[in-house]
Amino acid sequence: MSALRDTGLFKRDVYCPECGAEIKIQDGVEQVCSSCSTRYSYYPEKRIVSQLVFDRHNLDSFVYELNETIVIGRDSQGFVNLHYEDFDSIREYPNIRTHNISDPHARVRVEKVSMSREVNGSKELITKLKCSLEDALSKNGTCVNDQKLRAKETRELKNNDTIILAPNCDRYVKITYKEKFAG
Ligand SMILES: [Zn+2]
Incomplete structure (x- = not known):
């Protein structure tokens, strides 16, 4: 076999x-097995994390690291919360209180993606989350970068996007979407 194969191997895999056969790994360089001569590429992996950074009205911020689809809503006391779609268990309370937010208000859909890229002639594998924001038929609406979403409209999020829930209300909620390398 001499076809170049993209194995998607990570560092922990050191076998052909x-x-x-055991093989010697060299980051981003095409490899040839000394036992069977299979050629393949090895990509070191880098992970980009996605965060929702809640602004607690200039006091400080609350950071939530996304890993699966989450719903932003509030409880009967008016506290904003993050919960999963399928069951009602609360994941986090950012400690923000407002009755201007609906329950549910918005949904952040999360999909895992990976891609390879070349840096200085070496390839690397990037894994990240593709996140999009959907307005969940909220009463007071949702804005991304000052553009209002229509009911049920979905917008793909990019690093540093500003999300405002209930933009025309006194107690609006401001969230910044952040992407950065893990580690
Ligand atoms: Zn081999």
Whole structure:
């Protein structure tokens, strides 16, 4: 076998995907198995994390790291919360109180994606989350970068996007979407 194969190997895998022989890994460089001559590429992995940074009205901020689809709503006391879609368990309370937010108000859909890129002639594998914001038929609306979403409209989020829930209300909620390398 001499076809170049993209194995998507990570650092912990040090065996030939064809014959199982132990192999020496060199970041981003095409590899040839000394036992069976299979050629393949090895990509070091880098992970980008996605965060929702809640602004607690200039006091400080609350950071939530996304890993799956989450709903932003509030409880009967008016406290904003983050919960999962399928069952009602609360994930986090950012400690923000407002009756201007609906329950549910908005949904952040999360999808895991990976891609390879070349840096200085070496390839690396990037894994990240593709996140999009959907207005969940909220009473007071949702804005991304000052553009109001229509009911149920979905917008893909990019680093540093500003999300405002209930933009025309006194007790609006401001969230910044952040992407950065883990580690
Ligand atoms: Zn081999």
